[in-house]
Amino acid sequence: MKTPKRIQPLIEDGLVDEVVSRLMSGKEADVFIVLCGSEYRCAKVYKEVHQRSFKQAVTYQEGRKTRNSRRARAMQKNSKFGREEQESAWQNAEVDALYKVANAGVRVPEPYGCFEGVLLMEIITDEDGNVAPRLNDVSLNEVQALEDHKQVMLDVMRMLCVGIVHGDLSEFNILLDEYGPVIIDLPQAVDASANNNAKKMLIRDVQNVTNYYGQYAPQLLKTNYAEEMWALYESGKLTLETQLTGRFKKHESVADVDSVMQEIKAALEEEERRKARIIEAES
16 A cells, blocks of 8 residues: 555654555544564554644643653743644653553553654454454453453553553443453543543543443443542552452532531631721721
8 A cells, every 4th residue: 555654754764664554544643554574563643733633632731741841831832843842742642651551561552662753553463363353343241341341440540550541441442352451542641640630531431431341231330430449549549459349439428508608707707807907007
């Protein structure tokens, strides 16, 4: 097939020998199967910002840091250089997240590096050597649904342990190889401690996955792994060895409106007394 323009420099540099076929086209990138020496790999070609249909980049980029102060200032000013740096940061976020979560034991494709907006990574295959299907393209029985859901919850927990929330997890970015689920697509991964939307994204990620598996194992719909994980994370008790239960009970208390109003009234009276003392002192 015709070599995509952005993969051509990788061929010239000897990183890729041949583009075999297009694997898929997504909202932020196109993915190709490429030949690197004797190995088949994936080449994820990130789309230009104006071509992406992923419209919430700012929400996901909140809390991301850059070590270079000049780059950070340029990104804040939204200059041409700053926009280029934002794109570079967006593209490199995925490979950084892949390395980080893989070290925590999360099942993700092995990354080989990001070069000029092209991420080279392992191609995930099934037991027959074919490209592994996405979760939404398969049917499961109850036992498999329970087992795979447990594995995904474990991986989501492991990501949170190293401070990462996927941010866009669903049946569309989970592959199934011969050993079970493999999580993909992490360019929008967020910093759990620095992004104000992290908890909301974690809850959505878990809900998306649970709703899907719940079609085959309805008992999963009664679980609450996200709140359980987040409560443990916030309290500093979440570890890679944590045994999740899927149960979480919110501690809710009824607001004492009368007491609150009395405190407000007392504060206003104290402010009036303070002003009176100031006037008296000035007179």
